[in-house]
Amino acid sequence: KNEVEQSPQNLTAQEGEFITINCSYSVGISALHWLQQHPGGGIVSLFMLSSGKKKHGRLIATINIQEKHSSLHITASHPRDSAVYICAALNYNTDKLIFGTGTRLQVFP
Amino acid sequence: EAGVVQSPRYKIIEKKQPVAFWCNPISGHNTLYWYLQNLGQGPELLIRYENEEAVDDSQLPKDRFSAERLKGVDSTLKIQPAELGDSAVYLCASSLGLRLNAGELFFGEGSRLTVL
Numbered sequence: 007k008n009e010v011e012q013s014p015q016n017l018t019a020q021e022g023e024f025i026t027i028n029c030s031y032s033v034g035i036s037a038l039h040w041l042q043q044h045p046g047g048g049i050v051s052l053f054m055l056s057s058g059k060k061k062h063g064r065l066i067a068t069i070n071i072q073e074k075h076s077s078l079h080i081t082a083s084h085p086r087d088s089a090v091y092i093c094a095a096l097n098y099n100t101d102k103l104i105f106g107t108g109t110r111l112q113v114f115p
Numbered sequence: 116e117a118g119v120v121q122s123p124r125y126k127i128i129e130k131k132q133p134v135a136f137w138c139n140p141i142s143g144h145n146t147l148y149w150y151l152q153n154l155g156q157g158p159e160l161l162i163r164y165e166n167e168e169a170v171d172d173s174q175l176p177k178d179r180f181s182a183e184r185l186k187g188v189d190s191t192l193k194i195q196p197a198e199l200g201d202s203a204v205y206l207c208a209s210s211l212g213l214r215l216n217a218g219e220l221f222f223g224e225g226s227r228l229t230v231l
Contacts (some may be wrong), residue, residue, distance in 0.1 A: 038213070048206075048222050051221065054220075070208060102171065107156065
């Protein structure tokens, strides 16, 4: 079992739909990252959080430390949101970043 | 301000040849990472630097891979000799530090290596 698991692996949506991507982890962490990677492109950091909720535009990230779970929400999804979304947990003890395998999102017009 | 700059973007070599990748992190970023990413998978850490010190190189295949970060700024990653299985994207990332207020990651565009 991976220390960081994401679901779903693949997600398709119609433009305008509300999207949720989930990330669960099994280790103690000091922070969790949400990253975005477009096909053939570099990786962009979306959020880094350790508690509560953060919002940036149409993106919202939440984390529940007790449940070891984080979610990334996209409101009013758009085709340009099509990308791979990756969560990465910073292990509190080792300072290692543990990456999930990513969620591939496709938003159709 | 320029982001993390990597070169070359693409490299095609024959097996057993050497190859080197270069990374210029964001100015002032103390932490520098080299990652390997295979198609459809998440990044895998090769080495992490804090300034010029390699603080985590446990996943670096030291028989053929080497890295350096002289003066704690630019870094190079070298493979010698390259093997077919080394074909991947090599990503460089930097951050001010690790912890919450400094740990936001900035990635370069990556160097795509193809070994024939």
